[in-house]
Amino acid sequence: MDNEFPHIPYKFKEITVEQSIIRSTQFYQQMNRRRSIRFFSDRDVPFEIIENVIKTAGTAPSGAHKQPWTFVVVSSQEIKSKIRQAAEKEERISYEGRMSDEWLRDLAPLGTDWRKPFLEIAPYLIIVFRQQYGLKDGVKHKHYYVNESAGIAVGMLISAIHNAGLVTLTHTPSPMKFLRNILERPENEVPFVLLPVGYPADDATVPDLDRKSIDEIMIKF
Numbered sequence: 001m002d003n004e005f006p007h008i009p010y011k012f013k014e015i016t017v018e019q020s021i022i023r024s025t026q027f028y029q030q031m032n033r034r035r036s037i038r039f040f041s042d043r044d045v046p047f048e049i050i051e052n053v054i055k056t057a058g059t060a061p062s063g064a065h066k067q068p069w070t071f072v073v074v075s076s077q078e079i080k081s082k083i084r085q086a087a088e089k090e091e092r093i094s095y096e097g098r099m100s101d102e103w104l105r106d107l108a109p110l111g112t113d114w115r116k117p118f119l120e121i122a123p124y125l126i127i128v129f130r131q132q133y134g135l136k137d138g139v140k141h142k143h144y145y146v147n148e149s150a151g152i153a154v155g156m157l158i159s160a161i162h163n164a165g166l167v168t169l170t171h172t173p174s175p176m177k178f179l180r181n182i183l184e185r186p187e188n189e190v191p192f193v194l195l196p197v198g199y200p201a202d203d204a205t206v207p208d209l210d211r212k213s214i215d216e217i218m219i220k221f
């Protein structure tokens, strides 16, 4: 049993404590400049960057290392239009009745409504699917902590997109089952989030928001 799955040495690349402080500070400052962007330019993005950010997301830890995610990349104008149409249809019903007054009030500062032009304007849409179970040659196998795993991968994807000098938005059209049909995904895959990726429009604006301070988010014993 001991030798069935032998481990290999971990090649730790040590940096000095000073470097560690500098890098953690700089990384925080860079990440703190990230904003969710709803106004995109149609400027093209080299596909290599999209591949790199998805490779980065694919390095996320996952339950039993099952890597329960699929990243569908859409640049086809025809498919983007289909997605916009279907998303706006659902979003319209949501904004005009499904969402509570409290929810709509909470969203007011963000300035969102049912219209989602960015779904056609951004050069790329990345639709992340979580795999509820594995499916290989018609045989199902178990996946674990699927939401946690996919959520971590999306966090890393968003960080990678920001690091690459691009912008994105965590968009969750609701309900989002239509994505499985349009993108012809198998039964084990459930749409998780949709990220338009690209450059911001020249006149892009963002809501005037503050982030919670460290004292509000951290408790120390």
Ligand code: IYR
Binding pocket: 091, 107, 110, 112, 113, 114, 171, 172, 173, 174
């Ligand atoms: N899915 C809708 C509504 C929405 C919900 C939340 I919570 C947000 O933070 C933002 C939007 C939409 O995309 O407009």
